Amino acid sequence: MTDSFKSSIFPDDSDGEWWKKTTVYHIYPRSFFDTNGDGIGDIPGVIEKLDYLKDLGYETIWISPFTESPQRDFGYDISDYFSISPQYGDMALFEKLVQEVHRRKMKLVFDLVLNHTSNEHAWFKESASSRDNPKADWYIWKDGKGRNGMKPPNNWRAMAGNKAWTYYPERKQFNYTAFLPFQPDLNYHNPEVKQAMFDVVRFWLKKGVDGFRLDIISAIYEDAELRSNPPSFRLTPSDKSLSIFFQNLKNNFLHEKSFEFATELRSVVDEFDNPRRVLIGESHGDEALINQFCYHNGKNGLNAIFLFKAISTPFKAENYRQMLLTFEEHFPEPLIPTLVFANHDRTRIISRLGGSVAKAKLLALFQFTCRGIPFTYFGDEIGIPRVRIPLKQGKDAIAIQHNWVPQFLVDKSAEILNRDECRTPMLWNEKPNAGFCADSVEPWLPIAENFKEINVDKQMADSDSLFNFYKKVIHLRNETPALHAGSLEIAHDLCNKKILAYDRIFGGKRFSVVLNMSRYAHKNPINHSRILLSTHLQSDAHQLQPFEGRVTMLD
Known part of the structure; x- marks a missing residue:
């Protein structure tokens, strides 16, 4: 990459560890x-809305994957790592996106799926064709058990709940998948695979991306002996435990070699140091374990890892205080926590909070004033809700896989089984289809019914809207x-069942953040201070209103 080309695609990077200070929009x-009238968002659509994001302060x-894919898992099933899916655009449009992002002095993080490919990838087709082809060992194959070898090699379950093994008659063997049956896992025990994927990383870094969000990084390595998993008492997985259908997934997730892999990947990314690039991983698991993705055996790994505890923690002051303590204990400087409250797989924030805009503002205040990297899932800044879509009408691969589940059980669940429900289109204005696509076009998923009340245009004009609070706090x-760069101290003496309080300190200046996480008014524990921001337009200096939060500069 020539110096002139680098200067054209990268903004000035005097920040060093810029990711520790940034705000991320997913x-x-x-x-x-x-933009092209097919009812599906595209790369030109992202480019057209960059000024919207810049104005908000992000x-x-x-961006979730837009490389070549059969779209059975909407981009997370990659069939070619080096090309763009025609539904979204082409490589020239991607290069334009990089330039336009950097022209605005913003950063672009690319969603990279290292763990698996589509079963339509050329590598897998070759691997599946026989036992002696050049890529025969690029994926994980194993002879079956039983008289005819037709029983799976072990008891492994995939993260999506399905059995982890699929039989391929061409090889008379089973193939392993950590997620869905059409997403075969790459075999990282094979050095050729590792080098091929490192070349994929280098390809996109040379294209100008500022780093990667690494999908399902917890599944990169499996037990080399493919031993069966032990039993568990859990039916469903949690953000802390990798257990499902009464099985502990200890032999196919969070393997020691996955932590080692993170340090190797860091070395590859650090080849590109002007500007520095970032690695952010996706993994469930206990914080005391997954912090090894960031630092393992004396070596630096990923720059950050998603902490899904934030999504599952009850919206109560004491629970949030304990969450802060956990994050600070396991991700102290120079590590940094992530603050992720929603994404393309989980229930929308506003729906989890019972539709309360006051709670959503309070959560935003917490997210953007803690020590950590805040991530906003698109549309959460205007409160897009969970859109109920019957399981049998789902386009999501998990919904299709579980369409036998009775709908009344699905409706009772706080979390979603049909991920379509958190992926419905952005609400830009009051026009038909909420401005997401042309009026005459059918969007790929239904529009939220309340789009005329909560769209971007309407909230921009309302000074007390959720949108405008996001803008203020960002x-x-x-x-x-x-x-964005200070240390954090929890004000334990001010905290109780209703109140969460902490200070941010930098350069001799101290700022207090106080959140009343209850539906009752509460005496303000901070006196003689200047209010910089409140979740409420009208604030009483001596009293916190229900679900009110404030940032104050201490005298």
Whole structure:
């Protein structure tokens, strides 16, 4: 890459570890903005809305995959790592996106699926064709058990709940998948596979991406002997435990070699140091374990790892205080926590909070004033709700796999089984289809019914809207070093069952954040201070209103 080309695609990078200070907006491109009239969002749609994100204050965008794919899992089943899916655009449009992001002095994080490919990838087709082809060992194959070898090699379950083995008659063997049956896992015990995937990483870094969000990094390695998993008392997985259908997935997830792999990957990414690039991984598991993705055996690994505890923690002051303690214990400086409250796989924030805009503002205040990297899933800044879509009408591969589940059980669940429900299109205005696509076009998923009340245009004009609070708190964070780079101290003496309080400190300045996480008014525990921001337009200096949060500069 020539110096002139680098200067054209990268902004000045005097920040060093810029990811520790940034704010991230997660775009699910299929649902963001459609420019070509097919009812599916695309790369030009992202480019067209960059100024919207810049004005909100976001500094980094993370985009879900748009590389070549059969779209059975909407981009997370890759059939070619080096080309763009025609539904979204082409390589020239991607290169334009990189330039336009950097022209605005923003960053672009690419969603990279290292763990598996589509079963339509050329590598897998070759691997599945026989036992003696050049790529025969690029995926995980094993002879079956039983008289005719037709029983799976072990008892492994996949993360999506299905059995982890699929039989291929061409090889008379079973193939392993950590997620869905059409997403075969690459065999990282094979050095050729590892080098091929490192070349994929280098390819996109040379294209100008500022780093990667690494899908399902917890599944990179499996037990080399493919031993069966032990039993568990859990039926369903949790953000802390990798157990499903009464099985502990200890032999096919969070393997020691996956932590080692993170350090190797870091070495590859660090070849590109002007500007520095970032690695952020996706993994469930206990914080005391998954922090090894970031630092393992004396070596640096990923720059950050998703902490899904934030999604499952009850919206109560004491629970959030304990969450902060956990994050600070296991991700102290120079490590950094992530603050992820929603994504393309989980229930929408506003729905989890019972539709309460007041709670959503309070959660945003917490997210953007803690020490950590805040991630916003597209549309959460305007409160897009979970859109109920019957399981049997689902386009999501998990919904299709589980369409036998009675709908009344699905409706009772706080979490979603049909991920379509959190992926519905962005609501831009009051026009038919909410401005996501042309009026005459059918969007790929239904539009939220309340789009005329909560769209971007309407909320921009309302000074007390959720959108405008996001904008205020993000700009305050960006402009206040203590909020984006300072240390954090929990004010334990002020905390109780209703109140969460903590200070951010930088350069001799101290800022207090106080959140009343209850439906009752509460005496303000902070006196003689200047209020910089409140979740409520009208604030009483001596009293916190229900679900009110404030940032104050201490005297």
